[in-house]
Amino acid sequence: MSYGYTSVPDLGDALGMIVLQADETLEGDMRAVLPMDVALYVSRIQSGDKVTTDTLAEMEKHLATSAGLLPKAARFASIGYGCTSGAAEIGSDRVADCVRQTASSPHVTNPLAALVKACGALGATRLALLSPYVANVSAKLRTALDDVGIATPVFGSFDEAEEAKVVRIDARSIIGAALDLARQEKVDALFLSCTNMRTLNVIDKIEAATGIPCLSSNQVLGWDMARAAGITANVPGRLGTI
Numbered sequence: 001m002s003y004g005y006t007s008v009p010d011l012g013d014a015l016g017m018i019v020l021q022a023d024e025t026l027e028g029d030m031r032a033v034l035p036m037d038v039a040l041y042v043s044r045i046q047s048g049d050k051v052t053t054d055t056l057a058e059m060e061k062h063l064a065t066s067a068g069l070l071p072k073a074a075r076f077a078s079i080g081y082g083c084t085s086g087a088a089e090i091g092s093d094r095v096a097d098c099v100r101q102t103a104s105s106p107h108v109t110n111p112l113a114a115l116v117k118a119c120g121a122l123g124a125t126r127l128a129l130l131s132p133y134v135a136n137v138s139a140k141l142r143t144a145l146d147d148v149g150i151a152t153p154v155f156g157s158f159d160e161a162e163e164a165k166v167v168r169i170d171a172r173s174i175i176g177a178a179l180d181l182a183r184q185e186k187v188d189a190l191f192l193s194c195t196n197m198r199t200l201n202v203i204d205k206i207e208a209a210t211g212i213p214c215l216s217s218n219q220v221l222g223w224d225m226a227r228a229a230g231i232t233a234n235v236p237g238r239l240g241t242i
Helices: 026-033 053-068 084-090 092-100 111-122 135-147 171-184 200-210 217-229
Strands: 014-020 040-045 076-082 126-133 151-160 189-192 214-216
Touching: 014 026, 014 053, 026 040, 026 200, 026 217, 040 053, 053 084, 053 092, 053 135, 076 092, 076 217, 084 092, 084 111, 084 135, 111 135, 111 189, 111 214, 111 217, 126 135, 126 171, 135 151, 151 171, 171 189, 171 200, 189 200, 200 214, 200 217, 214 217
Parallel strands: 014 040, 014 076, 126 151, 126 189, 189 214
Antiparallel strands: none
């Protein structure tokens, strides 16, 4: 027997995320930042177990395929590629071009592009940068920031090369490292790099202790995507007041 049905109203614009295969943090952070009624669709992208400049660059080959696995019928107000160092290695414009080969959205972003916008909103041109990765992986990120007038005179790292271990760096270690970096030289803000590092819940504590804005990959990405979609998001830290 066949049945007729009534269609539900259109849910409106959605958000799309391309998350690294190894990432255990970004999706949960985005769910925490965005209102519950916002449609968030996630696709995964193949990523290496070891984080190197080569494995980061390799993701360029898979971006279009991953974007193409997002629902075709959805209207995306924004699509985010969830890798800070990958965006620096590939380039924000190239990331957007790859995504738009197979998915349609007026706004394609990533943590690097979002960080640049957040720094502009805060008037920050000097950052203390904390990365989980070995220094040469972060070198391209620092250069990309320098190219748009954002200096990183203070840099610190946990020197971790295995993606699976990054997510297990505890909050105490992150806070301790961030506070140490903030004491080394006068900067406008702190940036905690990497979508897989658990940073969302330490931002307010770091800001309270340092008196300067604290930014993180997932925080700025959620902020940028929400603004593009006209969504009021639960963004922690001083960035959430802008």
